[in-house]
Amino acid sequence: MQADTLVEQEDKVGAEASAAPVRQAPGAGAAAEVADKAAEAPAATPAPAPAPVAAPVAEEPKPAKRVKSTAKKTRTVxxxxxxxxxxxxxxxxxxxxxxxxxVSGLSISAAAVSRAAKELHDDIAGGIDEVIETARAQHRTRMEELEAELAKVKQALAELSD
Known part of the structure; x- marks a missing residue:
C-alpha cells in the first residue's frame, strides 16, 4: 500500500513540474515566448485526480522466526x-x-601394544618402544642368569652320576 502511495505522490510532483512556466534568460527571443504560452495553456486531457492518501500505519516489526540449523550435530563418544x-x-x-x-585388567601382548602405538602416532610409539626395549633387556639379563644357573645344576648332576 505504501509503495502505491509513493508512486502517486511522484506522479503528482511530476505533473506540477511540467505545468509550471518555463523561464528563459532575458533576450531569448520569440521561441521562448512560444514555449511560455504553451506551458501556460491547459493540457488537452486532464490528469486524473490523485486518490486520497491514507496516513501510513506504523507496523510493529514481527519477531524473526528461529530457523533450525541444518548442520549435522556431532555426537561425541x-x-x-x-x-x-x-x-x-x-x-x-x-x-x-x-x-x-x-573391560578391566585384560592381558595383552607387548607386540600388540607396540603395533597399536605405531598406528596412533610416532611420538607415542617412541615412548612405548623404549619401555618395551627396557623390559626385553631385563628379560635377557634374567635369561642369562637362569642359563648360568642351569649350567651349574647340569654340572652338579653330571658329577653325581659318575
Missing part, C-alpha cells in the same frame, strides 16, 4: 583406554565408556 605395563613386560588394558567399565 567418550571412551577411555588405559594401557598399563610393568617392567617385566606384562601389559594390561582397561576400557571405560562414559562411567561404565567395559
Amino acid at each position: 567418550e571412551l577411555t583406554l588405559t594401557v598399563t605395563g610393568t617392567a617385566d613386560g606384562e601389559w594390561q588394558a582397561d576400557l571405560v565408556h562414559g562411567t561404565k567399565r567395559v
